[in-house]
Ligand code: SF4
């Protein structure tokens with residue numbers, strides 16, 4: 001059987017969802033038998049490849065680079081999974097949406113008001129979006145794995161469902177938020 | 178005693194008292210109906226629609242917390258259709274203000290979160306509002322974060338009908354509605370509040386709470402019905 005081409009992506013999140021993914025412990029080894037990891041923060045691949053079967057996306061969409069990347073992911077992926085609350089609904093990443101002009105304001109708060117040295121907003125980073133977006137505000141999402149972070153067990157169950165061609169049913173398996 | 182009424186709920190024959198609501202009859206018979214704005218011991222107003230039921234012969238759905246029983250009524254408390262609407266009700270509540278459970282005091286002891294879990298809300302199908310109400314920390318013991326308020330008015334009814342003070346009320350309309358103290362005073366400066374804490378006990382979410390206490394200790398949904406029962410001498 002051909003191996004399933006799996007990608008994992010880290011947008012605006014804390015990496016906790018990826019930690020939880022790795023927390024599957026020995027089950028990662030079982031998983032490794034069935035998949036080929038074609039793109040991931042833990043794999044050295046520059047560009048998001050074509051023809052990906054399953055992509056797990058951690059994090060919300062916070063800047064223009066991520067916006068472009070997510071659209072590319074959607075074009076190249078058969079099953080796109082929102083992994084964790086930031087991807088599912090914005091979560092902590094989107095808290096800045098409550099500030100007016102949050103793209104400028106959040107940088108000011110972090111790098112000017114709360115900095116004791118070099119008080120200046122960084123310039124060499126991708127431009128922030130006016131508003132942090134959940135994945136489904138940008139593209140179609142095929143499955144949602146809520147949790148902050150989702151448990152390793154839940155991630156494992158969802159992945160196994162997907163690898164075996166089942167639509168994951170989450171009802172009764174998770175706690176909201 | 179008033180006249181007994183016979184009806185069926187989920188195919189079970191039950192006997193209720195005249196004037197009783199469908200919700201009450203269901204509860205007495207151990208049939209679970211999800212609720213949110215309903216609070217045992219104070220008046221009901223049928224706002225949240227979580228308690229909707231189907232009644233045979235009508236295409237409408239009925240809020241069971243305000244619909245009285247009737248002879249021969251055939252009630253359905255659970256169906257594909259009801260679950261679909263309940264799920265929407267919860268999603269809309271979650272979308273109306275920025276509910277970020279992972280940083281919320283009520284995480285793990287919140288009725289809205291619990292219902293979302295129960296109904297399998299794994300994402301929101303509508304865009305969310307990111308309100309920026311100021312959090313009121315002016316009271317020595319209590320805190321109020323309107324950004325998590327779902328406008329269920331349980332606090333208002335408790336303050337009015339149980340504590341007998343009516344410090345709390347609603348200001349403005351629709352999604353801009355806001356629970357306020359006195360004439361939109363900060364809590365700590367309210368002239369009428371007796372600092373009884375009943376509102377915090379009755380609030381189903383993380384909007385009203387006691388400072389520095391885990392919410393699992395503060396939320397006491399049963400407190401109100403307990404007080405009312407004692408008062409009626411039962
Ligand atoms: S009030 Fe409840 S639903 Fe809202 S953020 Fe807090 S825990 Fe989540």
Ligand code: SF4
Pocket residue numbers: 335336340342343344345369370371372373374375376377
């Ligand atoms: S603490 Fe104050 S506002 Fe709350 S119920 Fe008691 S009197 Fe009303």
Ligand code: SF4
Pocket residue numbers: 325326327328329330331332333356379380381382384385
């Ligand atoms: S503060 Fe709490 S009890 Fe009062 S209306 Fe809002 S959610 Fe309901």
Ligand code: FES
Pocket residue numbers: 211212213214215222223224225226227228229240241242243
């Ligand atoms: S509980 Fe009946 S409408 Fe809210």
